[in-house]
Structure formats: C-alpha cells, structure tokens
Amino acid sequence: MYKIGELAKVCEVSRRTIDYYTRMGLLECTRSANNYRYYDLNALENLKMIEHCQQNHMTLAEIKQRLLLKKTDNIDYRVVEEQVNHIKIEMDHLNGEINDILHFVNSLNEEDKKKVLNKVSPQAVALLQSLVMLSV
Structure with a gap:
C-alpha cells in the first residue's frame, strides 16, 4: 500500500495529479482511521496505464472507459x-x-x-x- 506521496514518487507524477485522478474516479484509494489515503498495486498499475494512454493522446474520458473495461467481467x-x-x-x-x-x-x-x-x-x-x- 502506498500513501499518496509515495505513489507520486514511484510514478513520477505530482500528488496533485493523483488527487485529481482520484476525484475523477480514475484511481481508487482506501482511507485509514487517521484519514490518510492508501493506494494498492492496482492503483499503481492504473496510474501507469493512465500515463501511457495520455502519451497516446487519449482523453481522460476515454481513459476512464478503458479502466472500466479493464475491471468489468461484462464487456460492452x-x-x-x-x-x-x-x-x-x-x-x-x-x-x-x-x-x-x-x-x-x-x-x-x-x-x-x-x-x-x-x-x-x-x-x-x-x-x-x-x-x-x-x-x-
């Protein structure tokens, strides 16, 4: 599990970027009793996927669709x-x-x-x- 700052450092993005993606629903986190946000390995993989998709000029809406596709069993x-x-x-x-x-x-x-x-x-x-x- 990664705190927001740790995830930002590992993926070489800003904490603000992770916060933004979390608010948009692109990343999911769990909250601790002291209200810290923790991100798991799935969030790390998703963040790398987001960065890759952005390099391929995908919009955040398209990326969100792709992330939803990745985690669903019922593919549209x-x-x-x-x-x-x-x-x-x-x-x-x-x-x-x-x-x-x-x-x-x-x-x-x-x-x-x-x-x-x-x-x-x-x-x-x-x-x-x-x-x-x-x-x-």
Missing part, C-alpha cells in the same frame, strides 16, 4: 468498438507521419541514415525497413 461491445476505432485512427495518423519521415530518411546519405536509425527502437527500425521495402 460498443465500448470495445470505440477503443478499436480510437487505435485505428491513431495508427492511421502514425502511418502518415511514418510516410512523411520515410521521404526524408530516403534522401539521406547512408551514414546519416544510420545515425537516425540508431536513435529509434529496434521495433521502429524493423517497421521502417519493412515500409521502405514495401514502398519500393
């Missing part, structure tokens, strides 16, 4: 469909960005290409190489 088809549609839109956006970047990467000399590709993850390099082969 429409909610899942919305999540899939959101991911598809993001993938389409990223595909457009990759195509734009590929144009620039292909115009670089071999040495500069290597420098650029060394700065991205192995998965991204594999994806870029696959796209280059498909675009030829």
Whole structure:
C-alpha cells in the first residue's frame, strides 16, 4: 500500500495529479482511521496505464472507459468498438507521419541514415525497413 506521496514518487507524477485522478474516479484509494489515503498495486498499475494512454493522446474520458473495461467481467461491445476505432485512427495518423519521415530518411546519405536509425527502437527500425521495402 502506498500513501499518496509515495505513489507520486514511484510514478513520477505530482500528488496533485493523483488527487485529481482520484476525484475523477480514475484511481481508487482506501482511507485509514487517521484519514490518510492508501493506494494498492492496482492503483499503481492504473496510474501507469493512465500515463501511457495520455502519451497516446487519449482523453481522460476515454481513459476512464478503458479502466472500466479493464475491471468489468461484462464487456460492452460498443465500448470495445470505440477503443478499436480510437487505435485505428491513431495508427492511421502514425502511418502518415511514418510516410512523411520515410521521404526524408530516403534522401539521406547512408551514414546519416544510420545515425537516425540508431536513435529509434529496434521495433521502429524493423517497421521502417519493412515500409521502405514495401514502398519500393
């Protein structure tokens, strides 16, 4: 169990952020007799998921839906469909960005290409190489 300050430190967010997420219903806590808030490992996982979803430009309302989906046994088809549609839109956006970047990467000399590709993850390099082969 984590106090709010401990959870904030572990997840590298502010106490205020955790308080806000708790008030919004994104995080759950238990209260002690002296009114301290304690967060369990599930809250830690949810906070990491919230941060990840925000990095993927999801709104807090969309994140809340995803968290509800995670903890329910009775999954609503429409909610899942919305999540899939959101991911598809993001993938389409990223595909457009990759195509734009590929144009620039292909115009670089071999040495500069290597420098650029060394700065991205192995998965991204594999994806870029696959796209280059498909675009030829």
